[in-house]
Amino acid sequence: MAADLSPSPTGAAQASASLPARSRGERLNEWLDRNARHIFLWPAVVLILVFSIFPLVASLVIAFSRIRLSGGGFQVRFVGWRNFDKQLFGSEQFHFLGTFGPLSLMGWVFGLAVTAGVIWWIAAYLRAGPTFIGTLGRLFPWGLVLGLGWLLSYTALSGRPFGTLLTTYFYVLVGCAIQFVIGMGLAYLCSRAIRGRNFFRVLFFLPLMITPIGIGYTFRMLADTSKGPFSPLWQAAGLGDFSWATDPWAARMFIIIADSWQWIPFVFIMLLAAFENVPRDYSEAASMDGASEWQIFREITWPQIMPVAATVMLIRVIEAFKIVDLPNIMTSGGPGIATESMSLHALFAWRSLDLGQSSAVAYLLLFVTVVTCVSFFNLVVLRRVRS
């Protein structure tokens, strides 16, 4: 692009006329060349600063204020922690955290089990020779696991509805686990010597390309118990009047199924390539020695694909926290708030023009996403790569 800037002289008459222009072009060229290292990097830095960092900081300011939209402009008033206070302890607590009940027996057992697990984890780390930074960094996942565990005990396990925080974690943990297991299974099957491998490969890849909106509506059609394709089955099972949209767990599972339909292809395609990269020599030697397929997988194949698998799941977890299209389309967050993810929570708050609450929820989402993903990266991805 720089070379195009210098005009090429055509003919003797023009040569003298274009001489000053040419030298200016050359000077520009020289300048571009000298500053190339900046010109390559700065556009990306500026774009990210303007459209990512600036909004991020602005959003933080909004999260600590109350915004009133008045006649085209807006008025901002600082309210300190009040937005967060409302979500965590105030009138919106049922929405974000859930409704707290008296601890049931199951709640006690689960909460204590989680506490014991975290204590064991802390002890194991302290025995292994802790560093200051390492301990400080691990305080976040320890606290998060403890907090989420007891939150689950006080809400769902004590028979009360839980809020968007746990719903989001449900999508992330259960959804990603399902997608990992099925995606890896399919990739493993497809990596074997089978006919029609290319056909399966292309076919299994397709759902990833389809817009989440389309998937949401398509699955709504499929799930209709009176007009959908499976309605004869529903009726035969005596569930003709059952609507999955009115049952919290059925609705959540349904969103997970649609989400998995879309994202299993991602896990599949990445792990398939990883399986195909594993050299065959070891596994063939092992199978000559009479090792079973399971042994070969566990001892030879798995250690080699583990780093790729960890990275793939990190990407998947990062994207899973953002889930918003599917619950919005399939259930609008209902019944009640049962399927509302944190992104959707923030979107609804924005729709009711409560920008402060919207940003506060978005920031809480950012916080748990960063803690979860950074912990996963440090504790799983890096460790596996090192060992």
Place this chain on the structure above:
Amino acid sequence: MSLFTPRRVGHMSPGGSAITYLLLIVWAAFVIFPIYWLVITSFKSVNDVNSGPVFLPFIDFQPSLHAWRDLLIEDWADTSRSYINSIIIALASTALSVLIGSMAAYALARVTYAPRLSTVLAFVLCMAAVLVATMAYGVDWRLAGAVAVALFVLMVRGLGNRIAGRLGNGDILFWMISQRILAPVVVVVPIYMMFQSVGLLDTHIAIILTYAVINLPIVVWLMYDFFASIPRDLEESAQLDGATMFTVFREVVLPLSKPGLAATTLLVMILAWNEYLLALFLSTADAQTMPILVAAMNAGERGILWWTMSAVIVVMILPVLALAVVLQRFISKGILVGAVKG
């Protein structure tokens, strides 16, 4: 020999291969069926949709083109505008983010940067100060900006020698890639207000810029690994011949990284094509994209127009499916370069 012992090394036992094919076919059915249902619903009459499930065209029900007629003839103005919007936005935002992202990735892979920690700190402080001043105390943003620039220069001069730390390429790379963790809802409200204040809401430019930035981390991440895996010899000999960094990038590096570029471009284009949440915020009518058009089929008093909606979704996914079928090998290979190295 039992059913489950392989006849030869490297081959599957008959029982094992039967189970493999069975599982694969079950999954294939699970993948195909929703797409099939979508396609046949777009050819169903209103009655056929509402009176219970029918499965096979020409046997169960007579296909009807009414939904397609609605979409392609009666609502042609709306459909074509959204379609053209989506094409423009997907192409332009992809071009922008691939160009800028791969330039940055190349620079990070080849040039050593060492920004001062103090400069970064000063910048963050000044930006926060401007935001607090304009938003909380109603200071005019031009005034606040000018003061902040002056402060920034002073702070860089003053702090420069006191705080010695410098950042490296790895930090810049991590900073860029980590932007992907940001959920769109975190940044969309300020972006909305920003475009509103400059009167760019509901325009192509707003959506193109936003999508380009949202997808920039993916481009940087994938292309960085690709560039890092290219041997430097060719570039160095071109540099010895007097080629500038621009020429080397255009003539040597880009041709060598075609597979990576293709995969990245496709991936980013598909993400831009399917994006919904940001388009919902940033467009109302003129810049409406296809996902918004799909969602709009839900808005009437007649409930959801399943037949027309199915037709819209089919129209929307056709080009992407065609791309995917033709180029999926590219995609997985291109992405994997990044994933294998992490």
